[in-house]
Amino acid sequence: MAKKKSLQKLTLSTKKEKDLKNQTWEMNHARITYAIDCLVTRDGIMPPIAVIAQEAGLSRQTVYEHLQSFNKSELYKNQIEAYRMLESQILAKLAGMALSGDVKAAKVFLTSIEEKRAPIETKSPNYIQINNNLKVDQLTFMNLPEVIQQKISALVQEGISYKTENQKLI
Structure with missing residues (x-):
């Protein structure tokens, strides 16, 4: 029973820490976004991180880390999905x-x-796969010399004809 209560407290503690972390992330995101908006509107250019940090009241390290990783955050992805609903x-x-x-x-x-x-x-892949280890897409094919392109085309056409003829015999 004591272990169960201990586990519940640990789970509750972890959830509170995650909630606090999420709230901190959202506040930092709002402050950084607002600072960038104000500075770009005022100055007409993207400000350096130090200026954003000063305007947002955050450390340069916090702003730098946020800008490097915000688009990978689940909270950011949730915000984007909310906008997509509109x-x-x-x-x-x-x-x-x-x-x-x-x-x-x-x-x-x-x-x-x-x-x-x-x-x-x-969305559909546009390539030829040979023996599960070679994929030739259209761009690669078009960059091959014309002689090679013609040989490949002839081989593929020959294979298609051969398969079609053998299916008729069956």
């Missing part, structure tokens, strides 16, 4: 503005839609 509403408003004659909104809307379409088309 995408459809924003696109709907842009579409409405575009249909009302706002040319800039139409351009942003169409660009956004096109960007969303592009990754879907490029």
Whole structure:
């Protein structure tokens, strides 16, 4: 029973430490983001880390470490996901503005839609794999001398023809 209570206290303590760490990260993120926003708005350029640290009231080391690792943080990823939830509403408003004659909104809307379409088309791998150890993608193939490209194409075509003919015999 004593071990169970000890384990519960340890789990509770660990959870409190994690919550405190998350709160500290969120506060630092907000301070750094606000400082960068103010400084860029005022000066028109990205300020050095020392200036950001001074404006945010944090150490240079804290700002440096935060800037190096914030995009890998689960908290940051959660913030991005929260913004992604708004995408459809924003696109709907842009579409409405575009249909009302706002040319800039139409351009942003169409660009956004096109960007969303592009990754879907490029997800399938576009390469030839030979014996599980050699992959030749289109860029590599196109950089080969033309004679080699023709030989490879002829071999692949011959293999396809051979397989097709043998399937007909079966």
